[in-house]
Amino acid sequence: MELYLVLQGTYNGGPYEVPGRGLSDPCLTVGKGWSGCGNSFIRFTVGGNTGSGIIMQGQVYKTEMVKKKTKEASTVIKFPESVPLTVAFSNEISHFGEISGGKGSSLGKLTELSNQEKTFIVPKGIIVTTAAYQEFLTPEILSAVKHLEDVVYGNITGDVKEACNAVSGIIERTLLPPKICHSITDSLKQLFGGDANQYKFAVRSSATGTHNLRERILQLCQQLAKWTLSWEFKA
Helix, strand or coil: CCEEEEEEEEECCEEEEEEEEECCCCEEECCCCEEEECCEEEEEEECCEEEEEEECCEEECCHHHHHHHHHHHCCCCCCCCCCCCEEECCCHHHHCHHHHHHHHHHHHHHHHHHHHHCCCCCCCCEEECHHHHHHHCCHHHHHHHHHHHHHHCCCCCCCHHHHHHHHHHHHHHCCCCHHHHHHHHHHHHHHHHHHHHHCCCCCCCCCCCCCCHHHHHHHHHHHHHHHHHHHHHHC
16 A cells, blocks of 8 residues: 655754655564554655655553563673582572583573563472582592593503493492582572472482493493594594
8 A cells, every 4th residue: 555645843943844655554563662553664855855764653562571671681690709519590600501510500591581481480499519519529539530531541551341330339439528418408498498308309410311320431431432442543
């Protein structure tokens, strides 16, 4: 549909008119705080010069929500000076992979998104952080891992399977330090109250998957050994 338009106004204290033709009459919904209908693309003449433009009619909606999201998007999360042993999904520092690992940081980000969008739910939970991992390591574990690396890379002679079994055996025998246990208990009580002991919790770790710890370590070592031998042969 074509429309003939005359825009009237004042300029320098006097009236003026801008004649033009509307080339179309579409409806437009932006979805980002504005929507409207009856917009027209026009050609116009001012002072002997021709130009083109668009007339947009609509309304602003949910301005508070738009401002809120803009403010949230501009917020920068600072890396904490001290990393806690455990952190809840709802804590913004859980977004750091250096603290929570890949799965943990994803759960933290999904929790924040679910609170904003209200279209899906992420169950409450906590992450045992990389600080707890550092706290768990003992000289015996580190020594066994170093021995395993030397065997795999051929620095010393030895059996890869036996070295893997030694590492996994030491890890399985090593108890969690009391401070990590207390941190886990306190964090769960903060989330679930005094009924925390009545719940069953799913534990997810990159070190387990569908295998037990010993099998997983052995599998990774065997893959690494094959890759090393293949690389040395091709070189």
